[in-house]
């Protein structure tokens with residue numbers, strides 16, 4: 001594994017650093033103070049689009065045959081780069097990072113499993129967006145979170161349409177998304193084998209009852225519940241199309257999305273932990289606490305654990321880029337980074353004492369923000385279940 005970060009990535013990180021300091025952190029702090037997501041028409045989003053962000057990484061097939069490089073094709077480093085960027089973005093504000101326009105979580109599934117027509121119809125508008133656009137992935141339901149296989153939202157074929165019924169909750173950006181990739185079951189008695197994903201476009205009759213959830217942190221982006229009541233979507237909106245061969249349908253694709261996404265969320269935790277540690281160091285310096293060996297020892301331990309977590313993220317990402325299995329490494333990075341990130345913010349809270357209790361210090365915000373990261377894309381317990389089963393070779 002090569003630890004060299006090339007000049008292009010270094011430049012991109014530097015740019016995030018500048019924008020993070022001048023834009024993301026102040027906007028995130030404001031959203032937290034006001035207790036509401038950044039509004040859709042906020043000039044910040046328009047600026048993001050103007051400077052060429054909020055776009056899909058999918059490209060239209062050019063028809064030209066790619067030239068084979070000497071010594072075979074070079075492996076992409078897209079996951080490793082995403083991990084490094086995710087750490088830096090979350091350092092400045094993880095809520096703003098998720099609030100930013102773009103395809104977000106469903107992008108990997110659509111690229112991997114979508115038909116050419118679906119990629120054109122659903123990703124095409126994100127190539128050169130005329131305005132801030134969002135999309136989202138809806139799996140979680142009021143009665144079903146960790147046990148993804150137990151979803152209750154149903155899909156029934158009716159002529160050349162699918163009819164969806166159910167309820168989803170805590171879905172990032174649902175009310176502002178152009179389309180939502182909804183996970184539903186064709187038959188509740190058949191478990192994961194019957195899972196499929198459907199594109200539900202905003203404005204489709206039957207999609208509604210949007211309600212923005214109240215959250216303890218990450219307030220810059222909306223987490224939204226909604227219902228599907230006899231919601232009819234064209235047959236062509238089934239991810240992968242009717243002819244898709246994959247036996248376990250949407251479930252397998254969802255799990256692949258998580259294996260790619262977990263190291264990214266883990267890197268977010270490293271970034272947030274690092275931000276808390278920097279703030280804690282600044283506070284300790286300002287209040288003459290650094291002469292105390294016990295304080296230095298605790299700060300150093302937190303810094304060491306964050307570095308260890310970063311290496312696990314990079315290893316999981318590197319395996320993904322090498323197209324090698326990374327289930328265990330992805331889960332390990334997430335299980336460890338969420339904990340050490342939380343530990344770093346917790347240490348920060350202890351050091352600043354009563355200042356944190358007032359509720360207007362950045363460490364206090366990070367402490368509330370980071371808690372949710374142990375839940376998203378599989379809680380700590382779920383990661384440990386995955387790793388334990390793999391360790392003793394149990395089937396999934």
Ligand SMILES: Cc1cc2nc3c(=O)[nH]c(=O)nc-3n(C[C@H](O)[C@H](O)[C@H](O)COP(=O)(O)OP(=O)(O)OC[C@H]3O[C@@H](n4cnc5c(N)ncnc54)[C@H](O)[C@@H]3O)c2cc1C
Nearest residue numbers: 137138139140144145146170171172372375376377379381
């Ligand atoms: C800020 C935020 C954003 C989110 N965004 C999205 C989104 O965009 N799209 C989406 O679909 N979902 C989203 N979610 C939902 C998230 O994926 C779920 O919260 C998560 O899957 C956990 O589900 P749950 O909260 O229902 O907890 P439960 O599954 O009810 O679990 C409760 C507790 O029991 C533990 N537990 C569960 N099963 C076991 C077991 N077998 N053994 C041991 N312990 C167990 C869990 O670890 C947890 O501590 C979001 C959640 C949050 C907080």
